[in-house]
Amino acid sequence: MYNMDRLYEAVAERGPVCVGLDTAPGYVPPGERRRAGSDAEAVLAFNRAIVDATADRAACFKVQIAYYEAMGIPGLRAYARTLSYIRGRGSLVIADIKRGDIADTAGQYAKAHFEGDFEADFVTLSPYMGMDSLEPWLAYAGRGKGAFVLVRTSNRGMRDFEYLELADSAAGTGGPRDPADKGGARRLYHAVGGRLAELAGSLGGRYGYGAFGAVLGCTERDEAAAIRSRYGNLFFLIPGYGAQGGAAEDAALLLREGNGGVVNASRSILKAWTGKAAGKGSAADAETVDHAFAAEAAREAAGAMRDAIRKAAAEQNLM
Amino acid sequence: MYNMDRLYEAVAERGPVCVGLDTAPGYVPPGERRRAGSDAEAVLAFNRAIVDATADRAACFKVQIAYYEAMGIPGLRAYARTLSYIRGRGSLVIADIKRGDIADTAGQYAKAHFEGDFEADFVTLSPYMGMDSLEPWLAYAGRGKGAFVLVRTSNRGMRDFEYLELADSAAGTGGPRDPADKGGARRLYHAVGGRLAELAGSLGGRYGYGAFGAVLGCTERDEAAAIRSRYGNLFFLIPGYGAQGGAAEDAALLLREGNGGVVNASRSILKAWTGKAAGKGSAADAETVDHAFAAEAAREAAGAMRDAIRKAAAEQNLM
Numbered sequence: 001m002y003n004m005d006r007l008y009e010a011v012a013e014r015g016p017v018c019v020g021l022d023t024a025p026g027y028v029p030p031g032e033r034r035r036a037g038s039d040a041e042a043v044l045a046f047n048r049a050i051v052d053a054t055a056d057r058a059a060c061f062k063v064q065i066a067y068y069e070a071m072g073i074p075g076l077r078a079y080a081r082t083l084s085y086i087r088g089r090g091s092l093v094i095a096d097i098k099r100g101d102i103a104d105t106a107g108q109y110a111k112a113h114f115e116g117d118f119e120a121d122f123v124t125l126s127p128y129m130g131m132d133s134l135e136p137w138l139a140y141a142g143r144g145k146g147a148f149v150l151v152r153t154s155n156r157g158m159r160d161f162e163y164l165e166l167a168d169s170a171a172g173t174g175g176p177r178d179p180a181d182k183g184g185a186r187r188l189y190h191a192v193g194g195r196l197a198e199l200a201g202s203l204g205g206r207y208g209y210g211a212f213g214a215v216l217g218c219t220e221r222d223e224a225a226a227i228r229s230r231y232g233n234l235f236f237l238i239p240g241y242g243a244q245g246g247a248a249e250d251a252a253l254l255l256r257e258g259n260g261g262v263v264n265a266s267r268s269i270l271k272a273w274t275g276k277a278a279g280k281g282s283a284a285d286a287e288t289v290d291h292a293f294a295a296e297a298a299r300e301a302a303g304a305m306r307d308a309i310r311k312a313a314a315e316q317n318l319m
Numbered sequence: 320m321y322n323m324d325r326l327y328e329a330v331a332e333r334g335p336v337c338v339g340l341d342t343a344p345g346y347v348p349p350g351e352r353r354r355a356g357s358d359a360e361a362v363l364a365f366n367r368a369i370v371d372a373t374a375d376r377a378a379c380f381k382v383q384i385a386y387y388e389a390m391g392i393p394g395l396r397a398y399a400r401t402l403s404y405i406r407g408r409g410s411l412v413i414a415d416i417k418r419g420d421i422a423d424t425a426g427q428y429a430k431a432h433f434e435g436d437f438e439a440d441f442v443t444l445s446p447y448m449g450m451d452s453l454e455p456w457l458a459y460a461g462r463g464k465g466a467f468v469l470v471r472t473s474n475r476g477m478r479d480f481e482y483l484e485l486a487d488s489a490a491g492t493g494g495p496r497d498p499a500d501k502g503g504a505r506r507l508y509h510a511v512g513g514r515l516a517e518l519a520g521s522l523g524g525r526y527g528y529g530a531f532g533a534v535l536g537c538t539e540r541d542e543a544a545a546i547r548s549r550y551g552n553l554f555f556l557i558p559g560y561g562a563q564g565g566a567a568e569d570a571a572l573l574l575r576e577g578n579g580g581v582v583n584a585s586r587s588i589l590k591a592w593t594g595k596a597a598g599k600g601s602a603a604d605a606e607t608v609d610h611a612f613a614a615e616a617a618r619e620a621a622g623a624m625r626d627a628i629r630k631a632a633a634e635q636n637l638m
Contacts, residue, residue, distance in 0.1 A: 022424070066420060066427035072436030076395055100445055101385060101417055102474040105341070108385035117391030126419055128447040128469055130476020150447055155421040157449020164510060167484040188507060191483060239421075 002203070002211040003121045004146045004235050007092055009207075010059040011259045015306035016251075018094070018237070019054050019298075020266030021047050021082060022064040025071075027270045029289035040074035043067075046291060047082045050270065051089065053295035054302040059262045060092040062237070063120075080117045092121045094237065098150065100126030100133050107136035114140045122146045124215060124237065127192050134199070134212075141203050141211040149196055152189040152227075154217025154240025162189045193231050200233045209235040209260065216254055218246035218263065224253035228260070236261035241305070242268040248305075252312035265305055272301035321522070321530040322440045323465045323554050326411055328526075329378040330578045334625035335570075337413070337556070338373050338617075339585030340366050340401060341383035344390075346589045348608035359393035362386075365610060366401045369589065370408065372614035373621040378581045379411040381556070382439075399436045411440045413556065417469065419445035419452050426455035433459045441465045443534060443556065446511050453518070453531075460522050460530040468515055471508040471546075473536025473559025481508045512550050519552045528554040528579065535573055537565035537582065543572035547579070555580035560624070561587040567624075571631035584624055591620035 025039035028046045036042035051061060063086075068079035086093040095118065099109045113123050114137075125134060125147050137147050152162050165185045193214060200210025213235035216227060238254050240246040242265050251263040273294035277285045344358035347365045355361035370380060382405075387398035405412040414437065418428045432442050433456075444453060444466050456466050471481050484504045512533060519529020532554035535546060557573050559565040561584050570582040592613035596604045 024427070064420075064424055064427075066418070066424045066431065069431035069437070070427040070435075072431070073392065073396055073399065075431075077392055080392065098418070098420055098445075099385070100419075100447075101383075102472065102476075105383055105385045108343070108383075108389040112385065112388035112391070116389075118388070126417075126445050126447050128419075128445050128480060129472050129474060130479035130481070132474055132476035132479075153421065153448050155448060155451055157421075157451035160449035160451075160514065161447060161507065161511060162449070164507065165486040165488050167486045167504070169484050185486070188480065188483065192480060195479065 001144060002141065002146060002205045003092060003144045004209055004211050004213065005205040005207055006144075007060060007122075007146075007235065007262065008205070008209060008259060010092060011262060014057060014059055016255060016258065016261060016263050016309055017058045017302050017306045018060050018062050018262040018264040019050065019058045019269055019302060020062045020064060020096075020264045021050065021270070022067050022266040023047055023270060024067055027267070029273060029286065029291070029294050031287050031289065032291055038074055040071050040078040043071075043075075044078040044081055046294065047078075048085055049291035049295040050298050051086055051091070053299040054269065055089060055091050057299065057302045057306055060094060060121075061086050062094040062096050062264055064096040064266070083118060083120055087119070087121070094122040094124065094148065095120035096124045098124050098126045100129050102129065103132050103136055106133050110136045110140060114143070114145045122148060125149045131195055131199075138199070138203070138212070146211045146213065148213045148215045148237040149192070151193045151196065151214040151216055152220070153215060154219045154244050154246065158217065162187070164188050166191060193227075193234070197231050197234055204233065209233055213237060215239065216261070217244075218250040218254055219244060221250045221253065224250060228254055228256060238263045241265045248308035248312040249316075251309050252316055255309075255313050257317060258310055258313040263305075263309055265301075268305070269298045269301045272297035276300075320463060321460065321465060321524045322411060322463045323528055323530050323532065324524040324526055326379060326441075326465075326554065326581065327524070327528060327578060329411060330581060333376060333378055335574060335577065335581050335628055336377045336621050336625045337379050337381050337581040337583040338369065338377045338588055338621060339381045339383060339415075339583045340369065340589070341386050341585040342366055342589060343386055346586070348592060348605065348610070348613050350606050350608065351610055357393055359390050359397040362390075362394075363397040363400055365613065366397075367404055368610035368614040369617050370405055370410070372618040373588065374408060374410050376618065376621045376625055379413060379440075380405050381413040381415050381583055383415040383585070402437060402439055406438070406440070413441040413443065413467065414439035415443045417443050417445045419448050421448065422451050422455055425452050429455045429459060433462070433464045441467060444468045450514055450518075457518070457522070457531070465530045465532065467532045467534045467556040468511070470512045470515065470533040470535055471539070472534060473538045473563050473565065477536065481506070483507050485510060512546075512553070516550050516553055523552065528552055532556060534558065535580070536563075537569040537573055538563060540569045540572065543569060547573055547575060557582045560584045567627035567631040568635075570628050571635055574628075574632055576636060577629055577632040582624075582628055584620075587624070588617045588620045591616035595619075
């Protein structure tokens with residue numbers, strides 16, 4: 001059974017929220033941060049509290065390794081311990097690492113992130129160097145491991161390259177056009193998505209989605225329905241919700257009957273305590289916020305996000 | 320002064336070889352590996368011997384982080400100590416990390432690799448997500464830091480996406496066509512290279528090359544001269560030499576009067592001891608190989624590579 005099948009079941013049971021642990025030390029309540037021995041320890045303790053509070057309202061967690069690399073060796077120790085804490089609880093975790101390199105090197109990266117200190121259930125990958133850069137990762141599908149490959153991201157720079165229109169000679173790459181977008185431009189991200197859909201077809205799981213999926217931002221509403229139908233067998237990791245401008249309606253359009261993807265939110269969950277503390281009436285209150293208070297705020301935020309996406313998905317299915 | 324200017328001067332003085340420390344534990348002579356306390360320690364000791372032996376015949380070093388991530392926390396400690404050893408000697412080091420992410424995250428990665436435990440002089444970056452993913456790295460140009468962004472790599476998968484032909488509507492991206500390739504196809508990697516050339520123009524150093532350069536593989540000889548003339552202000556990091564099929568002539572075509580780029584070789588230098596040991600006449604000799612023997616073989620290999628590329632560059636300039 002692929003981890004992607006487990007993820008499908010988790011979404012069916014607990015909804016499509018992916019809690020992003022992009023935990024900058026500044027997100028930790030200041031009193032707790034001060035009491036911790038180091039920023040890395042503060043982040044780890046905060047992460048554990050957030051995981052405990054949100055695990056039954058989230059499909060999975062995503063840990064952005066950059067925030068931990070930025071703290072050096074102690075940061076990477078906190079990263080490793082965050083991953084093992086999540087997996088030890090029986091929850092699924094995506095290592096957001098966006099690696100991409102030639103095959104020999106990709107083999108080393110795959111060993112790094114699918115085994116040992118940094119073992120995760122899924123990784124994110126960058127496709128720029130081509131399909132051979134994905135092959136060493138595929139070798140781990142037999143152990144259940146999965147990946148989400150960048151297709152169309154949610155940042156404004158997405159238009160620089162991902163969105164470039166391909167010549168007709170290159171447009172056939174990655175299988176036939178979808179009838180739904182006949183006559184539309186064929187862009188780089190379509191070529192990437194097409195190749196991934198082929199790959200997912202060869203690694204098909206029990207719910208119609210392959211072991212490898214795609215990163216698809218939810219910031220371009222007018223294309224979302226076409227994308228969902230074009231890449232029917234790709235499970236999506238959906239960034240861009242909240243702080244980056246995507247709404248529940250945008251995210252729901254990239255789902256199919258409320259499944260087939262997970263929607264990531266990081267800051268709006270991790271920093272939910274700041275809004276809740278402000279509600280208490282005084283700036284000084286931020287000093288009294290502890291992990292338990294922050295975790296409760298995160299739990300509420302994750303629940304509200306789950307409910308909003310489920311509601312939007314249900315309304316879209318009625319239309 | 321940019322590190323890219325220092326790199327130009329290093330090439331002028333010591334030639335264009337970049338020694339790639341993609342050090343798998345299996346590259347360490349078996350006796351030394353056994354005597355070391357761990358694979359990570361074995362790799363670190365081996366790296367130090369290679370650095371000492373080749374520093375006066377190489378422009379710089381490149382450390383491929385994947386090989387260290389694969390050893391977990393101890394591996395990353397060996398990575399950090401390899402970087403600091405190289406920089407402590409006054410040599411330049413490229414962190415081959417190929418990171419690429421949205422701006423907030425890229426800022427964390429930049430902090431991780433331009434400061435602290437993992438501080439390097441240069442990094443490699445992946446452009447898929449667009450130019451905003453490069454901006455946080457640019458902020459470090461004021462401290463001299465530089466980067467090489469993937470443009471056209473040396474692996475066979477390069478043709479999957481980097482090589483895709485763009486539609487005319489997208490072909491203008493990244494400045495005017497070079498007259499030299501009038502009528503030729505405009506490919507994704509040209510769009511990336513064009514945007515980088517603009518960027519390099521705004522961060523120009525004292526030798527005509529910008530603080531940010533490009534990764535350009537030397538495996539496509541028929542395009543090399545056109546690429547060198549098209550991207551005149553981009554300093555190149557050139558992979559693909561040796562094990563990946565590129566020859567001295569191919570690499571020299573991407574240089575300009577023997578400078579303007581560094582040519583990476585990893586296995587052919589790190590594992591030069593295996594050929595030298597076999598020359599001693601007996602398979603059992605591999606057991607007696609120590610770091611000193613391996614370092615001397617690496618020194619000979621780096622010197623021979625430097626001489627071959629300089630000779631090819633000199634011959635091309637006479638043509």
